[in-house]
Amino acid sequence: MYSVKEYLEKEVKPAFGCTEPGAVALAVARARKEVGGENIKKVIVDVSKNVYKNGMYVKVPGTKGMQGNKVAAAVAAFCGDPEKKLEVLSDSSDECLDKARLLLDRDAVEVNCIKDLSGIYIDAKIYTDKNFSQCVIKNSHTGIYIVKKNEKIIFFNKDNVKIGDDFKFSPSFKLDHFIKTIDNMDSMDVEEVFRGINMNYKVAEYGLKSIGFNEIINQVNYKIKYFCMAASGARMSGANLPVMSSGGSGNQGIVSILPVAIVGEELRIEKTKIAKAVALSHFISGYIKSKLGKIAPVCGCVNAASPGAAAGITYLFNGSQEQIMLAVKTVLSDTLGMFCDGAKESCALKAGIAAQEAYDASLLAMRNIGIKDCQGFLDNDFNKTMENIVEIGKNGLTKLDEAIIKVLEKRD
Numbered sequence: 541m542y543s544v545k546e547y548l549e550k551e552v553k554p555a556f557g558c559t560e561p562g563a564v565a566l567a568v569a570r571a572r573k574e575v576g577g578e579n580i581k582k583v584i585v586d587v588s589k590n591v592y593k594n595g596m597y598v599k600v601p602g603t604k605g606m607q608g609n610k611v612a613a614a615v616a617a618f619c620g621d622p623e624k625k626l627e628v629l630s631d632s633s634d635e636c637l638d639k640a641r642l643l644l645d646r647d648a649v650e651v652n653c654i655k656d657l658s659g660i661y662i663d664a665k666i667y668t669d670k671n672f673s674q675c676v677i678k679n680s681h682t683g684i685y686i687v688k689k690n691e692k693i694i695f696f697n698k699d700n701v702k703i704g705d706d707f708k709f710s711p712s713f714k715l716d717h718f719i720k721t722i723d724n725m726d727s728m729d730v731e732e733v734f735r736g737i738n739m740n741y742k743v744a745e746y747g748l749k750s751i752g753f754n755e756i757i758n759q760v761n762y763k764i765k766y767f768c769m770a771a772s773g774a775r776m777s778g779a780n781l782p783v784m785s786s787g788g789s790g791n792q793g794i795v796s797i798l799p800v801a802i803v804g805e806e807l808r809i810e811k812t813k814i815a816k817a818v819a820l821s822h823f824i825s826g827y828i829k830s831k832l833g834k835i836a837p838v839c840g841c842v843n844a845a846s847p848g849a850a851a852g853i854t855y856l857f858n859g860s861q862e863q864i865m866l867a868v869k870t871v872l873s874d875t876l877g878m879f880c881d882g883a884k885e886s887c888a889l890k891a892g893i894a895a896q897e898a899y900d901a902s903l904l905a906m907r908n909i910g911i912k913d914c915q916g917f918l919d920n921d922f923n924k925t926m927e928n929i930v931e932i933g934k935n936g937l938t939k940l941d942e943a944i945i946k947v948l949e950k951r952d
Contacts, residue, residue, distance in 0.1 A: 545729055546707070548733070551786065552822055553625070553682075554739065555627070558595065561609050562681065565615065567677045568616040569616040569621060571664045571666045572620065575673045581648065583650070585664045587652070587654065589658060590835035591835065592651070592653035595612065596882050597882055605778060613649050615640045619631055660678065661676075662676065673688065681834075707826065725815060725819060737798075739784045740783055740797050741767075743771040743781050747773050750774060750779075751770065751773070771783065773885055776884055776885045799852075799898050800814070800856065817852040824852075837941050842894040847867075849899075857902060870901040870910035875893075881944050
């Protein structure tokens with residue numbers, strides 16, 4: 541049996557800004573490490589369509605409002621720290637930003653979309669006066685696959701299946717297995733979960749103040765919605781604060797964590813049980829995302845994190861396993877199909893919807909109300925439901941990303 545500790549280590553990590561530009565920055569920074577302080581002539585980054593789309597319009601922290609993968613690559617070429625993984629740009633400075641602007645002004649940074657490639661793939665190349673370096677990331681945001689300098693291999697991960705830090709779930713969903721796992725949490729696990737809670741609370745409070753929303757939100761459903769909206773909005777606007785991500789996404793981390801933590805706080809539930817509920821939210825969100833794909837055409841907040849949060853909230857309400865699954869299925873029936881049109885400030889609205897729908901589904905489930913039988917893609921067996929969702933994704937959404945990219949590129 542795997543442990544909460546193992547899952548938190550692999551899938552619940554601090555992220556500085558949107559994870560796709562963050563992964564682009566990581567690849568560039570790792571390549572830059574091989575050529576040191578040499579004069580950069582060109583930076584070329586080839587990315588999958590999902591990474592390309594998600595990073596087109598999101599603002600990059602530490603850049604004073606600049607946006608996109610190209611900006612992330614340019615800044616990382618001068619001050620990215622690959623040892624910090626998805627916090628790679630947390631040490632950016634005005635001097636670094638000035639150098640990045642010069643690189644951008646002379647069109648020395650390219651980000652190209654590989655339109656027939658899905659998932660996470662980033663190939664960053666740096667050309668200097670004397671040398672060439674390359675870093676490829678595959679399958680996970682921090683999964684460095686190969687690093688080269690002048691065609692000499694510096695690092696190579698030959699295991700294409702287990703590349704990166706991804707957690708490997710069992711093929712079949714078993715809620716009782718997750719419940720037993722969270723029951724074995726120790727005090728260190730609890731503190732680590734609360735590190736994420738506190739981190740995301742801080743971003744939410746920053747977001748609320750930045751939009752002048754300072755009045756007290758008394759009703760818990762509105763608090764859940766607006767805290768998630770504020771945290772996501774701050775993150776998508778380039779706030780210089782990390783968030784605790786879940787399953788490779790900061791917004792998923794916000795929705796997986798904050799609604800559960802807020803309900804626990806409002807009900808004055810003891811700390812360990814809140815931590816267990818948040819861990820359950822992470823597990824279910826992560827399991828659903830493992831089926832949908834790390835970066836999918838549909839929104840991870842509403843299609844993965846919201847069902848996870850619904851499970852965590854129902855657990856706090858002392859719901860049975862049947863009621864937990866009823867809440868999860870009800871959220872999925874409500875939200876599946878909301879597509880992802882790239883990371884940007886309006887993702888905050890989707891995060892707010894995801895949070896409130898999770899809470900509402902939990903309230904219904906505690907009254908044994910929800911989707912209980914086969915309807916549409918939903919099946920009585922949750923594993924069959926996931927198979928149906930995957931089938932819809934493969935056969936119904938294969939062209940969605942290409943269509944969205946085509947629309948977005950018309951603006952350039």
